[in-house]
Amino acid sequence: MNNPASTGPKTVDIVNKTLEKRYAAERRFKLYGLTAVTIGIICVAILFISIVFKGYTAFWQTYLRLDIHFSEEIIAPDGERDAETLAEAEYQELIQESIFKLFPKVTDDEDRSKLLEIPSSSSSFILQRMVLNDPKLIGQKRTLWIPTSSDIDMLVKGYITRDLPEADRKVKNQTIAWVDQLVQQNRIEQHFNWNFFTKGDSREPELAGIGGAITGSFYTLLVTLILSFPIGVLAAIYLEEFAPVNIWTDIIEVNINNLAAVPSVVFGLLGLGMFINFFGMPRSAPVVGGLVLALVTLPTIIIASRAALKSIPPSIREAALGVGASKMQAILHHVIPLALPGMLTGAIIGMARALGETAPLLMIGMVAFIVDIPQGIFDPSAVLPVQIFLWADSPERGFVEKTSAAIIVLLAFLILMNLAAVILRKRFERRW
Amino acid sequence: MNASAGELTAEPEDFLATKKTVELSSYKVNGTVGDVTVTNPRMRAEQVNVWYGQKHAIKNVNLDIGHNEVLSMIGPSGCGKSTFLRCLNRMNDTIASCKVNGSIKLDGQDIYHRDMDPVALRVRVGMVFQKPNPFPKSIFENVAYGPRIHGLATDKASLAELVESSLKKAGLWDEVKDYLHQPGTGLSGGQQQRLCIARAIAVSPEIILMDEPCSALDPIATAKIEELIDELRENYSIAIVTHSMQQAARVSQRTAYFHLGDLVEVGDTSQIFTSPKHQLTEDYITGRFG
Numbered sequence: 001m002n003n004p005a006s007t008g009p010k011t012v013d014i015v016n017k018t019l020e021k022r023y024a025a026e027r028r029f030k031l032y033g034l035t036a037v038t039i040g041i042i043c044v045a046i047l048f049i050s051i052v053f054k055g056y057t058a059f060w061q062t063y064l065r066l067d068i069h070f071s072e073e074i075i076a077p078d079g080e081r082d083a084e085t086l087a088e089a090e091y092q093e094l095i096q097e098s099i100f101k102l103f104p105k106v107t108d109d110e111d112r113s114k115l116l117e118i119p120s121s122s123s124s125f126i127l128q129r130m131v132l133n134d135p136k137l138i139g140q141k142r143t144l145w146i147p148t149s150s151d152i153d154m155l156v157k158g159y160i161t162r163d164l165p166e167a168d169r170k171v172k173n174q175t176i177a178w179v180d181q182l183v184q185q186n187r188i189e190q191h192f193n194w195n196f197f198t199k200g201d202s203r204e205p206e207l208a209g210i211g212g213a214i215t216g217s218f219y220t221l222l223v224t225l226i227l228s229f230p231i232g233v234l235a236a237i238y239l240e241e242f243a244p245v246n247i248w249t250d251i252i253e254v255n256i257n258n259l260a261a262v263p264s265v266v267f268g269l270l271g272l273g274m275f276i277n278f279f280g281m282p283r284s285a286p287v288v289g290g291l292v293l294a295l296v297t298l299p300t301i302i303i304a305s306r307a308a309l310k311s312i313p314p315s316i317r318e319a320a321l322g323v324g325a326s327k328m329q330a331i332l333h334h335v336i337p338l339a340l341p342g343m344l345t346g347a348i349i350g351m352a353r354a355l356g357e358t359a360p361l362l363m364i365g366m367v368a369f370i371v372d373i374p375q376g377i378f379d380p381s382a383v384l385p386v387q388i389f390l391w392a393d394s395p396e397r398g399f400v401e402k403t404s405a406a407i408i409v410l411l412a413f414l415i416l417m418n419l420a421a422v423i424l425r426k427r428f429e430r431r432w
Numbered sequence: 433m434n435a436s437a438g439e440l441t442a443e444p445e446d447f448l449a450t451k452k453t454v455e456l457s458s459y460k461v462n463g464t465v466g467d468v469t470v471t472n473p474r475m476r477a478e479q480v481n482v483w484y485g486q487k488h489a490i491k492n493v494n495l496d497i498g499h500n501e502v503l504s505m506i507g508p509s510g511c512g513k514s515t516f517l518r519c520l521n522r523m524n525d526t527i528a529s530c531k532v533n534g535s536i537k538l539d540g541q542d543i544y545h546r547d548m549d550p551v552a553l554r555v556r557v558g559m560v561f562q563k564p565n566p567f568p569k570s571i572f573e574n575v576a577y578g579p580r581i582h583g584l585a586t587d588k589a590s591l592a593e594l595v596e597s598s599l600k601k602a603g604l605w606d607e608v609k610d611y612l613h614q615p616g617t618g619l620s621g622g623q624q625q626r627l628c629i630a631r632a633i634a635v636s637p638e639i640i641l642m643d644e645p646c647s648a649l650d651p652i653a654t655a656k657i658e659e660l661i662d663e664l665r666e667n668y669s670i671a672i673v674t675h676s677m678q679q680a681a682r683v684s685q686r687t688a689y690f691h692l693g694d695l696v697e698v699g700d701t702s703q704i705f706t707s708p709k710h711q712l713t714e715d716y717i718t719g720r721f722g
Contacts, residue, residue, distance in 0.1 A: 315565035323578035324555035
């Protein structure tokens with residue numbers, strides 16, 4: 001070999017010439033990467049901030065303090081106390097009486113009917129339920145916090161601009177004056193909106209809650225998890241550890257990968273055709289939603305579990321076989337415990353996907369308007385993402401903040417689930 | 433050994449020439465040089481052929497392993513030593529494309545016969561691998577795993593006793609007796625390999641196969657393992673694959689030289705290293721290639 005130093009320029013000189021260029025390329029590349037990351041973070045931040053700002057007020061609800069006299073003449077004029085009489089009594093009159101007392105100067109019928117729009121139209125149901133629960137209330141006086149109607153709620157929260165010409169405004173000057181008067185008397189306050197978490201859907205924004213949707217999502221995910229985790233993990237173990245390598249297993253592998261990419265709405269159609277039309281399962285029920293979402297998540301779980309099994313070094317299997325463990329023992333005692341965190345991570349990510357899935361559930365009728373909170377997997381129910389979809393479609397101003405609030409709750413659940421996946425992975429990181 | 437590497441890069445054509453002339457020469461017809469048999473063998477391999485798919489990895493190998501002896505197998509990389517070793521406890525069963533024929537007998541019983549259960553076989557023929565591969569569990573659990581799945585210990589005390597005696601035989605007890613419940617993966621490389629040996633002897637095998645047990649270890653750890661192999665010979669038959677000719681010379685009584693799937697020469701270790709009969713063996717041990 002010739003020594004290059006003796007003939008041409010020194011190697012180090014050539015290197016030095018290009019060095020600056022190389023470093024510049026490296027800096028440029030870093031800059032591109034940084035820009036991409038920054039843009040990503042800004043987008044996510046804008047998304048989060050806008051949702052939180054639109055939605056956080058929904059966690060508070062405007063309440064009106066009313067002194068209600070459960071007068072016997074109105075509720076049970078005949079002196080009968082059976083459930084039917086109590087249920088059909090005119091509770092609206094109790095509200096009227098108490099509100100009119102607050103504004104003695106308002107006598108005009110039309111104005112009085114405007115006054116009655118301040119409390120929620122459901123107030124009479126609240127009183128009815130109280131009396132039905134405890135008939136001894138009749139004849140007594142109580143001070144109650146009654147939710148206001150959504151318009152008043154919006155006004156108090158500042159979503160209705162007072163500068164707007166009266167004709168364009170939903171709440172008129174007269175009502176605003178009354179509300180201001182009530183605020184001065186400390187009769188209007190904002191309380192934490194527990195109902196948002198415990199109540200089902202409603203046509204009235206001030207009453208609508210995500211309790212029904214959360215319960216429905218819970219039942220649906222329960223069915224999904226019970227079906228897809230064991231089936232997915234067992235399928236992965238069989239395919240990875242026991243299945244012979246031949247054309248059939250190749251076809252299965254390709255198809256699992258294809259299924260993972262199938263749009264979920266297709267699974268919804270399958271659910272409609274198979275489970276509802278053919279097997280006659282109930283519409284809008286978590287059991288069908290769970291079955292469909294199990295189909296959606298199954299490929300994800302199988303692929304993640306197989307990857308987890310593949311990542312276990314063969315030396316562990318050989319070590320177990322070498323001391324005379326059977327294949328099953330080697331897999332059960334050594335491979336699966338090591339692969340389990342990976343499998344669980346896959347399952348959690350699959351579940352998170354299932355939680356946010358909307359399209360297939362529309363197909364199987366979970367888009368119906370359901371007020372009741374489901375009591376089991378066969379009851380009709382809503383789920384969180386579909387509830388968001390429904391509310392986003394509603395024209396009332398009150399539903400805008402509810403939509404964002406429901407999105408906040410959904411995102412919180414998703415973040416929690418993904419966090420759990422990350423923690424699992426960190427905690428049980430490979431230890432060999 | 434280092435010198436051999438230098439020579440190989442310096443004279444690649446020579447190496448190829450040697451290989452070619454020998455392969456075309458008479459040696460294939462004559463089969464293995466030296467006496468492959470011992471009287472009263474522990475294990476006897478006859479006419480063993482192994483294929484990986486189309487590749488003929490082991491060709492007509494006959495070889496005996498005697499009682500209380502260390503048999504070392506040497507040869508260049510990819511010559512089939514490890515493949516042959518893994519046939520002896522049917523570890524190759526896990527490789528789908530691997531096909532074995534011929535007969536391998538353990539105490540006169542064919543291990544590839546369908547009456548022979550591979551699990552039972554592996555209890556009798558233990559194995560230590562190239563890379564230390566302790567389970568990601570405690571030191572105690574590592575050694576206790578084999579006895580536990582086979583039900584060798586009836587109660588906790590006898591299990592603990594068995595673990596202790598295995599670790600003592602592997603020369604690891606004094607170093608780890610206070611850390612038995614620490615993870616086995618936290619030990620140093622040499623300790624891990626001795627832990628693997630302890631794990632292998634905990635199920636009281638009759639033969640221990642070692643596949644380059646020291647290739648990942650430093651010289652001090654290697655010396656300890658070699659010392660251990662010498663002690664273990666009193667109770668076990670040992671077959672060891674090694675890349676280090678010095679190691680083969682130090683620990684073994686008999687040596688087998690493999691070349692491209694053929695068993696070229698077998699003999700007493702002293703004879704192989706001082707007066708090899710086959711040209712290939714001589715070329716290899718003098719560092720002409722390998």
